[in-house]
Amino acid sequence: MKKQKRTLFRRGVLAVIPIEGVISVKQVDPYLELIERAEKTRKIRGVLIKLSSQGGSITGTELLYMALMRLREKKPLFVWTTMAASGGYYAACAAHKILAPSTAIIGSIGVISIKPVVTGLLSKIGLKMEVLKEGEHKDESFFFKNTSKEGREKAQAINREVYEDFVSVVASGRGFDDETAHSVATGEIFTAKTGLSLGLVDGLGDLRDALEELSAETGVPQERVVYLRPKRSLLSGVFGRNLAGGARGVLEEFFG
Numbered sequence: 001m002k003k004q005k006r007t008l009f010r011r012g013v014l015a016v017i018p019i020e021g022v023i024s025v026k027q028v029d030p031y032l033e034l035i036e037r038a039e040k041t042r043k044i045r046g047v048l049i050k051l052s053s054q055g056g057s058i059t060g061t062e063l064l065y066m067a068l069m070r071l072r073e074k075k076p077l078f079v080w081t082t083m084a085a086s087g088g089y090y091a092a093c094a095a096h097k098i099l100a101p102s103t104a105i106i107g108s109i110g111v112i113s114i115k116p117v118v119t120g121l122l123s124k125i126g127l128k129m130e131v132l133k134e135g136e137h138k139d140e141s142f143f144f145k146n147t148s149k150e151g152r153e154k155a156q157a158i159n160r161e162v163y164e165d166f167v168s169v170v171a172s173g174r175g176f177d178d179e180t181a182h183s184v185a186t187g188e189i190f191t192a193k194t195g196l197s198l199g200l201v202d203g204l205g206d207l208r209d210a211l212e213e214l215s216a217e218t219g220v221p222q223e224r225v226v227y228l229r230p231k232r233s234l235l236s237g238v239f240g241r242n243l244a245g246g247a248r249g250v251l252e253e254f255f256g
Contacts, residue, residue: 012224015041015048016048016049016225016228021052024060030230049077051082052083052088055090075218079094081099081104084104090166090170092173093169097202099201106191106195109166110186113158167181180199
């Protein structure tokens with residue numbers, strides 16, 4: 001088996017990297033190492049990201065996107081996806097081509113931040129929060145306080161900044177002008193079939209179809225494929241692939 005693997009790599013291979021679930025800084029960290037390995041391994045002639053993600057944290061998504069952008073500068077990078085929504089679609093925009101089955105969910109190009117407010121509940125049970133702070137807006141994000149008008153305006157300005165960055169990524173990745181990019185950045189989801197007509201994906205098909213296209217692009221037969229996966233921690237092995245990184249993501253601002 002080892003001899004076969006050495007022969008395989010001498011002839012060049014295609015690499016498939018499966019990425020699934022909520023995107024958080026902790027969740028993507030091991031994938032950044034895999035993407036860098038794929039970028040620097042000369043025998044890997046092309047990479048297919050097998051993506052299924054509903055999005056996640058702003059910072060985690062940006063880190064994944066930047067790593068994929070470095071990879072695409074060195075070799076063909078395709079994404080095949082069953083779900084690329086929100087931050088998932090942001091990351092997919094790094095690819096030279098996005099492919100999907102017709103019923104895949106894509107889009108959700110927008111930004112959302114959520115803050116539960118429980119002032120009414122606290123009042124009913126007679127619980128009062130006492131806060132000592134330095135910095136006028138330090139407690140604006142706390143759940144026991146209604147956001148002030150100024151605090152809301154500042155938070156909305158951050159959302160707008162991140163949203164415009166997202167739109168810019170979509171425009172660059174899909175070859176849209178600014179008006180077209182904003183026209184699809186409504187926060188709604190689409191099927192890949194609709195996405196094809198909007199220019200959000202490049203083709204419809206299954207994983208085999210995607211590998212065939214990457215094979216044609218690189219000249220490497222699609223049978224010569226290696227899968228790159230991060231080592232799973234004991235926690236993720238027992239409770240599921242996404243749990244270890246997912247809990248932190250709930251506390252972060254999300255692309256929605």
